[in-house]
Amino acid sequence: MLQPDHELDGFSRRRQIIDEATTLFLQRGYAGTSMSQLAKACGMQKASLYHHFPTKEALFVACATDGxxxxxxxxxxxxxxxxxxxxxxxxxxxxxxxxxxxxxxxxxxxxxxxxxxxxxxxxxxxxxxxxxxxxxxxxxxxxxxxxxxxxxxxxxxxxxxxxxxxxxxxxxxxxxxxxxxxxxxxxxxxxxxxxxxxxxxxxxxHGADGGARGTAGRGRAGRAR
Amino acid sequence: MLQPDHELDGFSRRRQIIDEATTLFLQRGYAGTSMSQLAKACGMQKASLYHHFPTKEALFVACATDGxxxxxxxxxxxxxxxxxxxxxxxxxxxxxxxxxxxxxxxxxxxxxxxxxxxxxxxxxxxxxxxxxxxxxxxxxxxxxxxxxxxxxxxxxxxxxxxxxxxxxxxxxxxxxxxxxxxxxxxxxxxxxxxxxxxxxxxxxxHGADGGARGTAGRGRAGRAR
DNA sequence: GGGGGCCGACCGACCGGTCGGTCTCCCGGT
DNA sequence: ACCGGGAGACCGACCGGTCGGTCGGCCCCC
Structure with missing residues (x-):
């Protein structure tokens, strides 16, 4: 298992990458987002991304299943x-x-x-x-x-x-x-x-066209507003 | 204005390109579809595609607004x-x-x-x-x-x-x-x-919880089946 | 001094798009 | 009947650029 990163001054690089990547993916789509763009958005080099995620696919899976x-x-x-x-x-x-x-x-x-x-x-x-x-x-x-x-x-x-x-x-x-x-x-x-x-x-x-049958406990069932 | 193609033996190249492109776009997405793949699917060279559509974007617009x-x-x-x-x-x-x-x-x-x-x-x-x-x-x-x-x-x-x-x-x-x-x-x-x-x-x-009011001319309003 | 995090440089593949040129068909002049 | 040539469809080769991914080494903290 991966340990939760070095976490220097409460700042997780992995977390940051996922967040930035999610933003970019949502903005430009999967194929439309390049690892270089992502690296720039994270303020690091592209090669460094590959220390945290083995492939672009793996990064996307992490983003999509996050949260x-x-x-x-x-x-x-x-x-x-x-x-x-x-x-x-x-x-x-x-x-x-x-x-x-x-x-x-x-x-x-x-x-x-x-x-x-x-x-x-x-x-x-x-x-x-x-x-x-x-x-x-x-x-x-x-x-x-x-x-x-x-x-x-x-x-x-x-x-x-x-x-x-x-x-x-x-x-x-x-x-x-x-x-x-x-x-x-x-x-x-x-x-x-x-x-x-x-x-x-x-x-x-609430039982539409059959009329109201068995409506005990309806509470305040009226329309809001 | 563009005339409607040469139309040799009832076969419009433009029509063929739009159809093939639509299939590929639906299968692989916009960025995931390359003009080379499309050319191969159409049985022609990539350069020939650019005689019918000036850019990939224009081709996509033609596909999306077709029909x-x-x-x-x-x-x-x-x-x-x-x-x-x-x-x-x-x-x-x-x-x-x-x-x-x-x-x-x-x-x-x-x-x-x-x-x-x-x-x-x-x-x-x-x-x-x-x-x-x-x-x-x-x-x-x-x-x-x-x-x-x-x-x-x-x-x-x-x-x-x-x-x-x-x-x-x-x-x-x-x-x-x-x-x-x-x-x-x-x-x-x-x-x-x-x-x-x-x-x-x-x-x-049919007027759900208010009951049926003004239901003249309802026809055979019952449930099908 | 050793290891994790990071980096600059680089790779082969592929991208969208362009170029000059060829082939075929039609059309008008003679 | 023949021919010259213009036009459109098409093609092979190629362009600059970007892609995802790799490599060897530096730096800094333990």
């Missing part, structure tokens, strides 16, 4: 929080899913992983197993808990999952695609979309 | 079809949106455009204005028609739009990311997801 657990931690905490009623827990979970996939570095890696998935299949596998699936499992757990308590009605699970995560992932991709638009934030007002998205999903969970 | 209209034509036809009732029209529109964004070449371009959006902003702009927006407009038109006829209730429009297109776009991205998985089709059974997705959306359009 899975921290990114998802918030969602896990929300599921475990006993002070929330089911509706509010779901709202906060949606909130967290937006942050995880749109704000966090590893969430924004998705388009990059698509770019390299043919040449580095392992990173796609890890991303799926340790990032996407964990989110799905946590979210399904929150829904199952609500169903068990009678707050929610069971939706068609596959379609519903995709209606939870799909809009978030596509928003993340669109933000990458349209970063050069000066008005992207007004074009896609993320906060408002997120709120409406959560309320629409809740409406489905 | 917008054909891809969207189906959706436009569905909106204009007078023989459909509103529910069935919506179902077929969702179907078409899946085909447009997942099967057609220009729909699958989205991750690529994200890759090059910084270096070729024009292509992101064109993709947004002439592909994404046209789909949104058509889809909103179908919903508005249904509302005007009393078949649908107006949903929160922004959130609803994202619940229509988000899952499709994310499915397209996931298919790119996980092409190396041998079992992707069972992992994400597209047909079943699409059907459940459409039915859940229809449930929202």
């Amino acid at each position: 899975f657990d921290e990114a998802i931690a918030e969602l896990a905490a929300i599921r475990a929080d006993p002070t929330l009623d089911d509706d509010e827990r779901f709202r906060r979970a949606i909130h967290a899913v937006y942050r995880i996939n749109i704000d966090s570095a590893c969430g924004r890696m998705a388009p990059l992983i698509a770019e390299v998935s043919r040449t580095i299949p392992a990173v796609a596998r890890a991303f799926h197993d340790e990032f996407i699936m964990h989110q799905h499992v946590l979210m399904n757990g929150i829904i199952d808990d609500g169903i068990a308590r009678g707050s929610f009605q069971a939706p068609e699970r596959l379609g519903f999952e995709h209606m939870i995560f799909g809009p978030v992932v596509s928003l993340s991709l669109e933000r990458e695609m349209f970063t050069t638009f000066d008005k992207f934030d007004t074009l896609r007002p993320i906060e408002r979309i997120r709120t409406e998205h959560a309320e629409l999903l809740l409406r489905l969970l | 917008f209209d054909e891809a969207i034509a189906e959706l436009a036809a569905i909106r204009a079809d007078p023989t459909l009732d509103d529910d069935e029209r919506f179902r077929r529109a969702i179907h078409a949106v899946y085909r447009i964004n997942i099967d057609s070449a220009c729909g699958r371009m989205a991750p690529l455009i994200a890759e090059v959006s910084r270096t070729i902003p024009a292509v992101a702009r064109a993709f947004h204005d002439e592909f994404i927006m046209h789909q949104h407009v058509l889809m909103n038109g179908i919903i508005d028609d249904g509302i005007a006829r009393g078949s649908f209730q107006a949903p929160e429009r922004l959130g609803f739009e994202h619940m229509i297109f988000g899952p499709v776009v994310s499915l397209s991205l996931e298919r790119e990311m996980f092409t190396t998985f041998d079992k992707f089709d069972t992992l994400r059974p597209i047909e079943r997801i699409r059907t459940e997705h459409a039915e859940l959306l229809l449930r929202l359009l």
Whole structure:
């Protein structure tokens, strides 16, 4: 195992390289980022990078799989929080899913992983197993808990999952695609979309066209705002 | 103006180059595709490519903006079809949106455009204005028609739009990311997801938690299957 | 004095793009 | 009927530059 670096004055070179590389990868893509650019951004020589990572691929894998657990931690905490009623827990979970996939570095890696998935299949596998699936499992757990308590009605699970995560992932991709638009934030007002998205999903969970059956323990189930 | 090529025995070199390039770009990404590889795939010399396209960027723009209209034509036809009732029209529109964004070449371009959006902003702009927006407009038109006829209730429009297109776009991205998985089709059974997705959306359009108000002319509004 | 972190110089391969030149076909003049 | 030549499609060779990666050695802290 690698020891955690020399750590002179609280400064880990490996950490710095991963951070700078992540920034560059997100900005220019995998093939569009050269090791020389990265070395310059780190204030060192290219050869020195190869003391910390054997290849560019290995460096990318380190970037892409860095911080899975921290990114998802918030969602896990929300599921475990006993002070929330089911509706509010779901709202906060949606909130967290937006942050995880749109704000966090590893969430924004998705388009990059698509770019390299043919040449580095392992990173796609890890991303799926340790990032996407964990989110799905946590979210399904929150829904199952609500169903068990009678707050929610069971939706068609596959379609519903995709209606939870799909809009978030596509928003993340669109933000990458349209970063050069000066008005992207007004074009896609993320906060408002997120709120409406959560309320629409809740409406489905509350049993849509069959009317309200078994809605005990609904809590303050009305619309926010 | 460029005349439409010499067209000897019904074979357009420009067309061939665009088709081969699109295939390669989708397989290996923009930076990952070299003009030499493309020349070999076309059975010609690299220099000859530059008789048809001035730069690699111009070639990519030609690929990315090729076939917008054909891809969207189906959706436009569905909106204009007078023989459909509103529910069935919506179902077929969702179907078409899946085909447009997942099967057609220009729909699958989205991750690529994200890759090059910084270096070729024009292509992101064109993709947004002439592909994404046209789909949104058509889809909103179908919903508005249904509302005007009393078949649908107006949903929160922004959130609803994202619940229509988000899952499709994310499915397209996931298919790119996980092409190396041998079992992707069972992992994400597209047909079943699409059907459940459409039915859940229809449930929202039929006025979910407020109960059914103003549902005249609903037609056969029940669930398919 | 020994070892890890770092460096300048360098490698072969490949990149996007250009060059001069060849081949073929068409077309107008005679 | 023939010919000259212009134009477009195509090609082999080559350009400067950059890529990912390597090597031998220096420097500094233990």
